[in-house]
Amino acid sequence: MRLFTAQAMREADRKAIDLGYPSLLLMDAAGRRTAKRLLERFAGRKIVVLCGKGNNGGDGLVAARWLAHWGHEVAVYAAEGQEGDAAMAQQALRAHGLEINPLSAWKPQPHSVVLDALFGTGLRGPLEGFYAELVENINQSGLPVVAVDMPSGLPYQPHIRANLTVALAGLKNEHLFYPHRTACGRILLDSIGMPPRALDNPHLPELLSSANMRALLPIRPGNAHKGSVGRVLVVGGYRSYTGAPSLAALGAYRTGAGLVTVAYPADCDVVPPLEAVRLPLFEWNTANLQMARADAVAVGMGAGEGGVEAALAALGLARPTVLDADALHERVLRAYAQSGLPSIITPHPGEASRLLGLSAEQIARFPLEAAQTLAQRYPGLVVVLKGGPTVLAWTPPGTSETRMAVNSTGNPQMATGGMGDVLAGVIGALLAAGLSAWDAARLGVYLHGLAGDQSQKPGLLAHEVAETLPEAVEQLRSGSARDFWEPGYD
Template identity: 80%
Template structure:
């Protein structure tokens, strides 16, 4: 699956038309599917359809026509000046004898549900004047709102606050990224019959979902033993952060690592899981770390001012590595880049801000762009920019002028914003690296499973160790193919 910008969706429409799929058919399908979805949730209601001038308004006119054809009470309020396919659909609606009232005449008192077909993707600025006032009136009405494709006004303020959004053709960034996702309510992803070739665009961000993540799960043979399924070395800890390496070790074990060793400063009271091997050290150096065997390393969790020294010592092991927290320093990342090792870095927006020299607010506001900037700065390394949702990026070193690979996670929830959650994630990804996955595969699967575990326990409490404990069930759920994506499937 891919995540579609407004421009990418327009290009898909154009490709479909060029392939011989009429744009009127696309619009008719979009409106009909929206009408069906509305009736699934709000059957028997008095429906007010609010239509703008563009294609989104055309979709609304089609939906109104089908609703009326199926015998449901519907009133249409539309803007004047519609052109192209929308004008054609307006005429088709009038041919059915359904009156169209001016948008300015809509009042909420006579209706029990609103179909928002004012604006879709591609707004170039906030709504003003009449449309601003109309959106605010809809929100004040308290009526349930079904939005076609996107709640009108997104990604700006003000915007419609929808109870249900019917995403057409593909998901858009506003369906994934907070705070815009909160305005969408429940999300249904529905097809509009577009030819698959028209939608195919490998340059768009991948949307992580169970269909693409399930094949990445490592296969554990029947004669497996602890030395054959992946050994992980966790390097971190500080007097003030003794829990971080322990959480990373727990995340690694719960993700299938056969043996985990925790290396930490000898003056710290680190208490790793009972099953872990303890390696207290007086100083960070490669020789001391080489006393244990590992297929992958996670370094930096809670390391404090020793983060750089610990990471450079771990570099000497020449193993696939996850760099987290205090290991995320430019000198360290440049060294790993030059070494050419499979490496995953897992910054949160504050750490990304320091690495890029940009305000953290800018990172949080534009995570796709920030992840790409990190990937270009550290080609060959896999970037996991944690957030709501997490974004992954990587620029293959052999093609430094190409577009970075991009992926957006679809699991997880805001309740996971608690201390230690990133430490668990580092351990999860390290275990998958140790199991033989590539850095890009391990990062994508690790982020997805970590978020899925968070979704499993979100109703009962959400401490980092609780998420770690839920990872085996999340892996089992993914392996059985019964994961429900956050969006409802449509009529694909």
């Protein structure tokens, strides 16, 4: 499953038509399914459909026809000048005896629900004049709004603030990234019968879905023992940062690691979980770290000034490695990229900002570009740029194309201390279980978010997320993990 830009979706649309699929069928499915989704949530209200003159408006006209056909009270307001499929949709609506009012005649009506079919992926620049005013009036009316494909006006200002958005054929960037995502309200996806071949575009980011992530879950054999299912070495801790390596160890164990060793400075008061092997050290060097038998390493959590030294010492172990927090320095990243070891870096926007020399605000605004730039700068390293949502990028060595992925799990309550330490442990466990760096990073990020989604309450703590990891793994394994876009009617 891919994450689209408006332009990529227009290309998919063209591809479907080139494949011989009639575009009017897509519009009919779009309108009909949006109408169904609206009824699921707002049955009993009078339905007011506001249509632009493009295909988004055409979808609205189709929805209005079906809603009236099913016996609901519908009022239609549309811009003038429909062409092509939208003109056909208008013709079909008239054949059903529905009247079309001019858009300028719309006034908020109490107890109505507004179907926003003004603009979709065809918008080219911010709304002005009449349309800007209309959008503001809709928002100020306080009426519930269902947006067709995306809230009209996005990605610019002003735009509709919807209660529900029915995304058509695929999710677009606006449905995943903030602040635009907030304007979408609840987001539902309908495939509208688009031929899968039209949607297939390997150059777009993968959207991590339950079905794809489920296929990556390691299988624990019946004769498993603690040495066979993955041994993780956690390396970190410094002065007052004593909790970080312990949280990583917890994350690793709760994801299925067989044995976790925690290496930390001997003068540092780290209290690893009871089940972990303790390795207090007076010096970060490879020989010392070799005392732990490890299949994978997670290094840098709370390592403070010792982060670079610890990571370079861990490099000598020649194991798949997660580089987190204080290990995220240019020297370390260069050395790991050159080593060719399967390695993952997990910067948050602040760390990415330091590495890229850009402000954290710029990173947060352009996360796809930031992750891609890091992946191109350090070929072979899998980049996990943490955020809402987390973005992944990887340039396989010897290639020039960067693979991208965007996570679909997680929530803002996860923005608390220690959450990243747990993630490093989760990914470490998956590396130790034998997954490739790209698979471990994608599955790790997805599971960590899914665990956080079990409880979306304020005050969520990192160790609580670690404790719900087994539930998340079980949910994913059993097929009961749900994608937030709730695919339906397919």
